[in-house]
Amino acid sequence: MNANQIAIALWTLVSKEIRRFTRIWPQTLLPPSITMTMYFIIFGNLIGSRIGAMDGYSYMDFIVPGLIMMAVITNSYSNVASSFFSNKFQRSVEEMMVSPMPNWVILAGFVLGGMARGLGVGVIVTCVSLFFTRIDVAHPLLTIVVVVLTAALFAIGGFINALLGKKFDDISIVPTFVLTPLTYLGGVFYSISLLPAFWQGASMLNPILYMVNVFRYGFLGVSDIPVGWALTAILGFIVVLFGIALWMLDNGKGIRS
Amino acid sequence: MAEPALSIRGLTKVYGNGFQALKGIDLDVAQGDFYALLGPNGAGKSTTLGVVCSLVQKTAGKVSIFGIDIDKDFAKAKYHLGVVPQEFNFNQFEKVIDIVLAQAGYYGMSRREALPRAEELLRDLGLWDKRNGSARMLSGGMKRRLMIARALMHRPKLLILDEPTAGVDIELRRSMWEYMRRINEKEGTTIILTTHYLEEAESLCRRVGIINHGEIIRDTSVRDLLAELDTETFLLDLAHPLEDAPAIDGFDVRKSDDAQLAVMVHRGQRLNDVFDALGQQGIEVVSMRNRANRLEEMFVSMVEEGQKSAKSDQEARS
Numbered sequence: 001m002n003a004n005q006i007a008i009a010l011w012t013l014v015s016k017e018i019r020r021f022t023r024i025w026p027q028t029l030l031p032p033s034i035t036m037t038m039y040f041i042i043f044g045n046l047i048g049s050r051i052g053a054m055d056g057y058s059y060m061d062f063i064v065p066g067l068i069m070m071a072v073i074t075n076s077y078s079n080v081a082s083s084f085f086s087n088k089f090q091r092s093v094e095e096m097m098v099s100p101m102p103n104w105v106i107l108a109g110f111v112l113g114g115m116a117r118g119l120g121v122g123v124i125v126t127c128v129s130l131f132f133t134r135i136d137v138a139h140p141l142l143t144i145v146v147v148v149l150t151a152a153l154f155a156i157g158g159f160i161n162a163l164l165g166k167k168f169d170d171i172s173i174v175p176t177f178v179l180t181p182l183t184y185l186g187g188v189f190y191s192i193s194l195l196p197a198f199w200q201g202a203s204m205l206n207p208i209l210y211m212v213n214v215f216r217y218g219f220l221g222v223s224d225i226p227v228g229w230a231l232t233a234i235l236g237f238i239v240v241l242f243g244i245a246l247w248m249l250d251n252g253k254g255i256r257s
Numbered sequence: 258m259a260e261p262a263l264s265i266r267g268l269t270k271v272y273g274n275g276f277q278a279l280k281g282i283d284l285d286v287a288q289g290d291f292y293a294l295l296g297p298n299g300a301g302k303s304t305t306l307g308v309v310c311s312l313v314q315k316t317a318g319k320v321s322i323f324g325i326d327i328d329k330d331f332a333k334a335k336y337h338l339g340v341v342p343q344e345f346n347f348n349q350f351e352k353v354i355d356i357v358l359a360q361a362g363y364y365g366m367s368r369r370e371a372l373p374r375a376e377e378l379l380r381d382l383g384l385w386d387k388r389n390g391s392a393r394m395l396s397g398g399m400k401r402r403l404m405i406a407r408a409l410m411h412r413p414k415l416l417i418l419d420e421p422t423a424g425v426d427i428e429l430r431r432s433m434w435e436y437m438r439r440i441n442e443k444e445g446t447t448i449i450l451t452t453h454y455l456e457e458a459e460s461l462c463r464r465v466g467i468i469n470h471g472e473i474i475r476d477t478s479v480r481d482l483l484a485e486l487d488t489e490t491f492l493l494d495l496a497h498p499l500e501d502a503p504a505i506d507g508f509d510v511r512k513s514d515d516a517q518l519a520v521m522v523h524r525g526q527r528l529n530d531v532f533d534a535l536g537q538q539g540i541e542v543v544s545m546r547n548r549a550n551r552l553e554e555m556f557v558s559m560v561e562e563g564q565k566s567a568k569s570d571q572e573a574r575s
Contacts, residue, residue: 001334005365019355091346093294095407098310098340100332100364256314257273257307 001100010109011102017113021079021120026115028079029124032071034127039067040132043189055191055222063220064129065216066188069150071125073183073208074175076118076151078112080158081171086163093255103249107159107242114155115148123146135219140225143218149234150211152181156241163245163254187216207237259281259286262326262337262447263309268318270304270471278304280471283317286464288323289415291441292449293458293479296468297560299408302451303343305468306417322415331379339413341404343420344450349393349413351461356392357407364411371410378406381436398429405433409440416440418450423455436463455556459483469560490548491528493518496541505534519548 001009021028040060048059049132055062087093096106129135137143157174186208192200203209210230217223223230248254263286270279286292307313307494309320311331320327322334347356354375357371361371381383384404387395396404401421407414418437420432438461440446452458458465458479465482467475475482498515508531509521522530535542 008365008367010364012359016355016359023350090348091342092348093345094310094340094342094346095360096310096363097312098335098338099360100335100365101363102332118433179300252314256312 001102003069006102006105009099010112012103013096013106013109014112014116017079018085018116019109020083021113021117028075030120032075032121033124033128035130036066036067039063040129042066044132054218057220057222058133058134061220062191062216063189064126064133064135065219066186066212068125068129069147069212069215070183072118072122072147072151072186073154073211076114077154077158077161077179078171079117079164079176080155080160082173083113083173084159084162085165085168087111088165088255089168097255104246107156107245107249111152111155111242113250114158115151116159118151118155119147123152135179138221139218143215146211146214146218146231147232149231149238150215152210153234153238153241156166156238160241160245160248163248165254182206183212185209186212188212201203207233209232225231260321261290262288262290263322263449264319264321264324265305265309268308268320269316270301270308271316279308279315279318279470282467282468282471282473284473285447286415286447286478288447289441289488290447290464291437291443291460291462292447293465294449294451294459294468295455295465296451300370302468303419304471306340306419306449306451309419310338311335325393333480336411336415339408339416341401341408341416341418341421343423345400345404347392347403347407349391352389353379353390353392353395353403354388356403360407361410366411374410374412375406378409382406391497393496398425401425402433405436413446415447415449418448419454420451422452422454430457437461453474467556469557472532474559488521488523491520491522491531492546492566493520493535493542494530494544495525496543500538503535503538503540506532559572 017212040063044060044063051059053059084093087096123147126135157158161171162175185203185204192203192209195203205223209224210233213223213225214230215229217227265314268279268282268284269277271277277475282301282305284305294302294305304313308315309322309327311327316492323337325334325337327334335550351359357375357378358368358371361374366374375388376385379388380406384395384399384406386403387399390401392403405418405421421437425433433459437450439447442449448461448463449460462479465475465480466473492513495516495518499512499518502510502512502518504510505520507526511519512530513519522528522531532542560566
């Protein structure tokens with residue numbers, strides 16, 4: 001395929017994915033907006049007013065970046081996991097496999113689709129947060145870079161999950177038992193400086209902590225960990241996971257007999 | 258000489274559980290041919306086609322599509338290939354038009370190029386009125402036609418149809434045959450189909466390959482294969498019922514029912530002799546037909562022979 005044909009194939013996949021999640025918006029866009037609104041009301045407004053300041057910011061201001069990031073992570077991941085697995089389940093993945101599209105285009109198409117949903121939900125949650133607080137972004141470029149990279153990383157993760165999954169249960173296990181606990185323990189609702197030394201060290205093994213903190217740094221200008229280090233870690237994870245996903249596709253893991 | 262549309266050499270497939278589905282198949286399908294790949298369930302038809310379409314990973318062997326080795330440039334080879342699988346493999350919740358346009362996009366066709374092609378195909382296959390409806394609302398026959406339209410979007414030179422008319426009513430099956438004949442004759446598209454309807458293979462195809470236990474046991478023209486048929490049974494419908502079957506010298510004649518005779522005619526015998534003898538006995542024939550599809554008789558006997566020889570090989574080994 002030449003560059004123009006690749007661009008057409010890639011856009012076909014991305015637009016198809018965007019069409020899919022916007023068509024079923026009551027399942028994809030509405031629930032996270034409602035859930036996050038609940039978080040803002042209960043944790044930010046009701047309980048947050050009693051908690052007081054966190055790292056020098058009101059509790060509401062502190063949790064806004066974490067909640068946006070949480071929405072981006074879960075939606076990027078689950079969009080690709082459920083969409084690609086549905087393609088496998090309905091065998092419509094064969095439409096792509098018999099075509100001359102390179103595997104990296106298939107992977108990139110689904111990842112970009114997942115990113116579109118993750119970032120779309122992120123924008124919705126940001127808009128909802130404006131009803132509760134005023135947002136000042138300290139480092140806009142860094143904020144955008146981090147959220148885009150994070151969406152990409154978890155979209156790739158969702159793709160690998162869908163490749164490995166054999167039944168629908170398999171694509172809900174990781175979000176439920178891995179992603180959600182790591183996100184909750186990744187400093188969305190608290191600063192790790194509140195933890196005892198041991199648990200601070202243990203938290204450093206949680207990759208989501210780095211993303212939440214760098215994103216918060218972009219918003220507020222405060223972070224528990226060095227920003228450069230976190231960005232390098234995110235990029236490293238992206239490269240490694242993209243390589244694994246592509247290798248799996250090239251070798252037909254989970255899709256070819 | 259032109260490269261074959263499809264060339265397979267020593268194709269072997271061993272699945273993860275150790276089952277050997279293909280045992281070194283060799284097969285050539287000429288450009289412009291209409292080829293039937295026949296075989297009982299589990300014989301290896303779908304595995305063979307799956308390897309050609311990249312849905313199944315081969316264990317060994319070489320496959321070339323219009324001279325392009327799939328191990329060297331599968332992407333280029335895939336441009337020549339259109340696939341209609343046995344089972345529905347599209348997103349049932351998408352619109353008909355979106356399904357065919359997306360397929361064109363996967364081949365790098367621009368929307369400007371794809372839209373008129375989609376209209377042409379959907380009109381030809383009677384789906385244009387359904388274009389904005391969800392695919393799940395289509396009948397089974399319409400879904401099959403949708404898969405044909407989708408496979409033809411990028412104008413492939415080789416079309417593979419895996420049981421395209423399974424579960425389709427007779428009228429629709431005939432119209433699909435007509436369509437397949439047209440694209441084979443008018444557009445020169447090479448067609449390979451698998452089917453369980455032997456009548457379909459006999460009616461449409463010029464060549465036939467019979468696969469059994471992962472091996473090609475025959476690869477010949479339909480005409481040559483039928484010429485090998487030793488015996489045919491004709492059913493003669495009579496104007497009046499008979500008490501007993503008449504005796505005709507040299508022919509085995511039996512009563513199928515009161516007003517129908519079954520006459521076995523061996524190669525070299527003349528049907529005229531049967532009619533002459535019946536005429537002399539005052540028996541009036543009003544119509545005549547083959548008892549079974551001729552290719553079907555041939556196919557069943559070959560598969561049975563294959564099974565007997567496989568069984569005796571197994572007994573000899575044990």
